[in-house]
Amino acid sequence: MITNNNVIPEQESLYDYLLVVNPGTHINNDVMALKRMVAQELGISNTQFSQANISLFRSVFPVRFEDDFVNLLDNIAGKQSGFTLYTSRFDHFEQQQDKRTIFINVANPKPIVELHKKILQEFDIKSTPYKPHITIARGMNTREFDLVYDHFYNQVFVRSFQCKSFTLLRKPAAGGQYETVKEFFFGDEALRGNEHTLFNYAA
Numbered sequence: 706m707i708t709n710n711n712v713i714p715e716q717e718s719l720y721d722y723l724l725v726v727n728p729g730t731h732i733n734n735d736v737m738a739l740k741r742m743v744a745q746e747l748g749i750s751n752t753q754f755s756q757a758n759i760s761l762f763r764s765v766f767p768v769r770f771e772d773d774f775v776n777l778l779d780n781i782a783g784k785q786s787g788f789t790l791y792t793s794r795f796d797h798f799e800q801q802q803d804k805r806t807i808f809i810n811v812a813n814p815k816p817i818v819e820l821h822k823k824i825l826q827e828f829d830i831k832s833t834p835y836k837p838h839i840t841i842a843r844g845m846n847t848r849e850f851d852l853v854y855d856h857f858y859n860q861v862f863v864r865s866f867q868c869k870s871f872t873l874l875r876k877p878a879a880g881g882q883y884e885t886v887k888e889f890f891f892g893d894e895a896l897r898g899n900e901h902t903l904f905n906y907a908a
Contacts, residue, residue: 717769718768719765719877719878719879720765720766720876721763721878722762722765722766722774722875723763723875724761724762724763724778724873724874725759725761726758726759726761726790726868726870726871727756727757728757728759728864732864732866733756736757736809740754740841741754743856746853746856747849747852755883757839758872759790759811759839761817762824762825771886774873775873775886778871778873778887781823781827781889783891783892785891786891787868788816788868789813789865789866789867790811790816791813791863791865792809792812792862792863793811793861793862794859794860795809795810795860795862796810796838797854800843806844806845807841807853808839808840808841809839810838814837817868818835821835868891870888871888872887872888873885873889874886
């Protein structure tokens with residue numbers, strides 16, 4: 706049988722799904738100010754910055770599995786209790802050769818690491834090393850990193866927030882901007898959250 710691989714049925718459209726914890730407006734505003742400072746230092750203008758978040762899970766799969774994905778996340782969130790997260794120092798890591806990321810550490814990672822583990826178990830995925838963090842700038846080369854890291858070296862970012870939900874985002878796998886699919890509220894918050902959340906398809 707001859708198939709045309711360039712023709713993908715609508716139900717097989719691939720999306721890049723990202724599950725995140727949002728730290729709230731106050732922390733987001735502070736992080737956005739840091740992102741703008743980095744962009745200014747590097748001479749970058751007209752940049753659209755992503756909202757501050759802690760990534761929990763990311764995967765690419767056909768949109769027809771989205772309902773199943775949402776149902777599983779509903780189940781996880783319904784059994785989860787809220788917790789408080791504290792941020793601490795700025796740090797950095799090297800993603801690949803000559804590509805560096807500056808981020809904010811989570812001072813008490815255990816509760817969100819356990820949540821990450823539950824999500825992987827629900828999807829029958831083997832546990833992998835996980836370091837929760839809030840990204841300030843990613844993919845910088847050595848020159849760019851050296852220009853800005855003095856602003857962050859040995860500095861602290863002490864904040865805290867109540868984690869009561871996580872949010873599922875998606876964008877076409879081919880590229881584009883993330884859009885919100887649904888916010889999942891933990892425990893008793895789930896009932897209130899579902900009353901006000903509309904689940905919309907954009908495919």
